[in-house]
Amino acid sequence: MATPEQKKFVSQIDANKPALIDRLAKAVSIPSVSGDASYRKHCFEMADFLLDELKRLGATAQLKPLGKQVLDGQEIELPPVVFADYGNDPNKKTILVYGHFDVQPALKSDGWDTEPFTLVHDEKTGRLYGRGSTDDKGPVLGWINVVEAHQQAGINLPVNLKFCLEGMEESGSVGLDELIAAEKDAFFRGVDAVCISDNYWLGTTKPCLTHGLRGITYFKLTISGPARDLHSGVFGGVVHEPMTDLFAVMSKLVTPEGKILIPGVNELVAPLTDEEKQRYDVMDFTVADVEGATGSKTTISTDKATALMARMRYPSLSLHGIEGAFGEAGTKTVIPAKVTGKFSLRLVPDQTPEAIVELVTKYVEAEFAKLGSKNTVHIASEHGGKPWLADPNHWNYEAAVKATQTVYGVKPDLTREGGSIPVTLTFADTLQKNVLLLPMGRSDDGAHSINEKIDISNYIEGTKLLGLYLHEVAAHAA
Ligand SMILES: [Zn+2]
Structure with missing residues (x-):
């Protein structure tokens, strides 16, 4: 059940809804494509945008340069990583949040229905279309929205936050592993757990937490x-x-x-346990989802759990x-x-x-x-x-489960993904802390394709989820 402070935070987010959509529109309008040298200046612009937002909220924020790279035949500066600290109370837990502010390339001529770098609000469907809306500008701004709403509502953020926001995720995260290793005992000192919001629900209706990657x-x-x-x-x-x-x-x-x-x-x-098998049985997923995604009826097994395990475990x-x-x-x-x-x-x-x-x-x-x-x-x-698997019984996950129940009224699915998100493993290995993947968007957001979108409800409720997760982390520590 939500505490009075949590309720205040939630109503502040509801009140802020138009402003939060405006903030996302500003971020989407900066075409921070990392894989094309001619767009590189926009990656810097996006880093500055986030730096300003964080500083405005009173965070200690800085840009960490990563040196140069050769791209499209020219030597150019890599986009910096945005580091920020918000709060340093030794009595609070410290959560490190990671996200990325670069995006995949997008041209209207690729087949977009709207201008990719203009956030378009489709009133009928409640969707916000634009490159980066879900991958990963929506979730990154989600964290900023959380801090801002606490200030506006006059509530203390119950944890210390550290931000690590990179601008090369879509282009191999060049230089990031080295920076994390170098800053292990400096910027990353004192981190208790990590939260990454950069993946998606398994389907379109039920939230999930992700604790494994192949x-x-x-x-x-x-x-x-x-x-x-x-x-x-x-x-x-x-x-x-x-x-x-x-x-x-x-x-x-x-x-x-x-x-x-x-x-x-x-x-x-590793052998399958009964506890794990049950997770696949309850997941929001059908074999028809595979058929829809592949445009065929070629699924090897018609049993849902078998199909899920083939992809995840x-x-x-x-x-x-x-x-x-x-x-x-x-x-x-x-x-x-x-x-x-x-x-x-x-x-x-x-x-x-x-x-x-x-x-x-x-x-x-x-x-x-x-x-x-x-x-x-x-x-x-x-x-x-290497594959990655986090302990889903860790307090970091328990906090996210409780927050999901408060926001969405359901217990989230506990999923694993078939692909990889390399930075997850870097944080887990280098910092030796529990890492939680807490998605904001849905499986049909079209992260790397044309007409990328985020549903307004996912952006707004997802922002509440990030905030309440921090409250549950603090409640656990108390
Ligand atoms: Zn991403």
């Missing part, structure tokens, strides 16, 4: 033989063909039902492509001299990229040897990322 290892399997491409009319049946060998080996990696065939890989998966192996193969239209009779098959595994606890690389390498070499081919095989792995 890791990844990417492989390039190269088979080479002849010194040059050959003609099948002259050499077909005469030489060992690299493509034939590659197909033979790649067909041994995974079955059409998605079962990974590499010995030892599935054995590393089991590894997967996907075949991505073949480099060096004849890929154009037509009927060229070439025998490619060298081909590279690309595949990756999404990893889950207790798998590590190192263990998987060893198992895959050994298996691929053994399978190739069975072919008796005179070609040669080489396997290389790239960008390994």
Whole structure:
């Protein structure tokens, strides 16, 4: 049940609604695309915008430069990270919030119905359209809205807040890991837990908390033989063909039902507990959601929990492509001299990229040897990322569950995501603190696509959620 202070905060947010939408409109109007050198100045503009907002609220805020990078053939300055402290009461818990103020590229000509960098309020649907509305300017401003509403309502913020807002998330977070490591005992000192609002509900109606992400290892399997491409009319049946060998080996990696065939890989998966199984049973999700998202009826399992577990708690192996193969239209009779098959595994606890690389390498070499081919095989792995799993019984999660119940009247789903959000792992590993992923938007927000939106209700109720979460954190500490 909400306390009088929580109620005051909630009504302040309701009263502020038009101003909060205006603030989001200002942020969206700054086209802070990090992946295009010609937009770089807008990333700086966006950092300044946030710096000003935070300073206006009395936070100790600063821009941390990250140095230079080469982009589009020119050496340019990386956008700074915005660091800010709000409150330093040793009797309060300190929550670190992370978000990003850069966005994906967007042009009206990509197929947007409205100007991407103008926030458009669709009165009929209650949606706010614009690049960055949900990813991640809405959530970042949510935290600022929370601090402001406390001041206006004359309530003390019950925790200390630290802000870490970056401007390169959509472009590989260049320089961020190093900054976090360097500031571990400086800016990040005293952090009790971390909250990141930069993902989405599983569906469109029920809030969720996310406590796990899959890791990844990417492989390039190269088979080479002849010194040059050959003609099948002259050499077909005469030489060992690299493509034939590659197909033979790649067909041994995974079955059409998605079962990974590499010995030892599935054995590393942490066992499923009854408690965990129940979470999948109650999740707001149907197999029809998969069919809608894929535009097909190709879901392997028609059982909801099985489909969810396939995405969230089991590894997967996907075949991505073949480099060096004849890929154009037509009927060229070439025998490619060298081909590279690309595949990756999404990893889950207790798998590590190192263990998987060893198992895959050994298996691929053994399978190739069975072919008796005179070609040669080489396997290389790239960008390994560990899976991440946080303890959902930690007070950080309990606080978010309670706040969700107050705002939305339901117990949130406890989800894991099939992809990765690398900074999550950096914070968890470097600071050794519990990290909570607390999404604001919905699954259909279109974060990286055209017509990105956030529903007004998600922006406003989501802001209340962030604020009440901080109150529940403090209540737990008391
Ligand atoms: Zn994002």
